[in-house]
Amino acid sequence: MNTVEIINKKKYGKELSYEEIEHIVNGYVNDTIPDYQISSWLMAVYFQGLNSDETSALTDLMVKSGETIDLSFLNTTVVDKHSTGGVGDKVSLVVAPIISSLGIPFAKMSGRGLGHTGGTVDKLESISGFHTELPLDRFKEQVKELGIALVGQSGNLVPADKKIYALRDVTGTVDSIPLIASSIMSKKIASGADAIVLDIKVGNGAFMKTKEEAKKLAETMVAIGKKLNRETVAVLTNMDQPLGKEIGNGNEVLEAVKLLRDQEYSQDLYDVSVEIAAQMVYLAGKASTEEQARKLVEEVIQNGDAYEKFVTFIEAQDGDISSIHEIEAKNSIDVTTDGPGYISSIETQQIGEAAMLLGAGRKTKDDQIDHQVGITLHVKLGDALQAGDKLATIHTNMDDNDEVIQKIKGAISFTTTRVETKGSVIDVIQ
């Protein structure tokens, strides 16, 4: 097969066959096609797109490029979740024990945070002793025995995505819907998911800034799921403000614990967590309607089963549950408003960047993070404030916090008239 012909075919908007996409993917993984030809092909895809058959073929071929995790020994539907990334997103920490306490195995490989968004593995590592790197055998055994395990990505899963993503990053081809969709879905399928619930964040703190873009991504991923026999549901959720009130690592774990243990929560975090969990319960076949699934989810939060499962899970991975308490940064500094008004917008990405400046996140993937620092955001869109009211508290180990304080203040805008606010669950695509 001729690589230049395949590039030209896509350049002119023609449909590629499975074999042609196979030539591209395998050629790149096996080093028989150079970076410059794949870059050119990616740019052609960026402008011409891929149809549903092509996107599914690309996903399938990326899955086949490496190892896959076989969870069929569980003899049940394995449902996974994935978030496209947000600020204050601790939904996996809440949902994992809920699902598991309802008898549905939760076997998840999660990522680390980069840039303004956080990662579940970093958050869990704030718990003293907790291990996020388990050998595959122990991971599987723990899922079989306890019904829950959450680890960092390991092994040689989807090497084609690793290589292609690195090239996309430096060739201006990251923000292509079929490339994003196939990248995410290939990793979910390779890690053993039979069914997938996607939490697609929409808004100024998310990858997808508008509902239209998010819906397109959702539909593309749901279509891949249908073609590759993995039932997929996408929930569009609001990222026009951080989710919940804590942004960081240790403080986010504590917020998840407060929801599960004390039923003390911010409504947006509760609503998104319940919706994602309910969709997972429904896909797992444990409820005959979504409404019934929601009831089951709320029941295990209220009766403490989910929190009990959370403790079991943390201890199974050598974590010390007593280490989850108020954050232990050197200083806590309140950030207050200058004047009265209603909160009309929160630049969520800037809040995520402020947390990163404190050391809670990474600028580059080799940066170390400080698990004990972060931001407590005291306000939500639409809140009415008086001059001097608290906007946020920063938990910091730095001496000079001016840049962080200014970033937080600059991220929050006010108006003199009452503001209408949206719910945190925007749409469900299935």
Ligand code: URA
């Ligand atoms: N996250 C991924 O895993 N892949 C993409 O392409 C974009 C975001």
